Amino acid sequence: MHFHSAPLAGVYEIELARHEDERGFFARTWCTREFEAHGLPTVIVQSSLSHNTRKGTIRGMHFQWAPSREGKFVRCERGAVHDVLIDLRPASPTFLAHHAVTLESERANAVYIPPGLAHGFQTLVDDTRVLYMMTDFHAPELADGLCFDDPAFGIEWPLPVSVVSDRDRSWPRFDRERHVRRAAAVAQ
16 A cells, blocks of 8 residues: 655655556555554444446535544545535644545545544546445534635545435535534633
8 A cells, every 4th residue: 555645734645566467456444553553543334335326416515523523535446526624623734725636446445534633525427336434423402614715725626526325415615613612612
């Protein structure tokens, strides 16, 4: 596995070390030792699969408030997605910056998303499947989100939006002061 630091603090894009021959290829998709060597969590407590039927579908931007420690290891198992992360950690040197990576089943690349980042994606082809492996159990009472088209972040989605849930469309606009106050309150 090859770990590449992304522009957001603590985020890694992970590429497989493929062993190829006439049959195709073989590669490890998870290795506790390699994650540990990069200072990343090594315990996965939950895994989820997202199936998206239409190209242009957006899911996100979702995150969990502390005390959740939900980090995510995300891979596109079928198709391709434009995966976007926003750093919502007030103490982070990359606070409010966003980064996008294309996850493709053909490349079998993945991204590690530390706790405190919002995450979302847009499907680039029909019938796309995204696999999530989480380092903490999902806590619905700590779940929150940002509107995918919030001008505060200026995310450029590569395709016209074809499908987005009412919930994801209705997240409030980002309010920096409110966010920093809430983050400070839950940290105490």
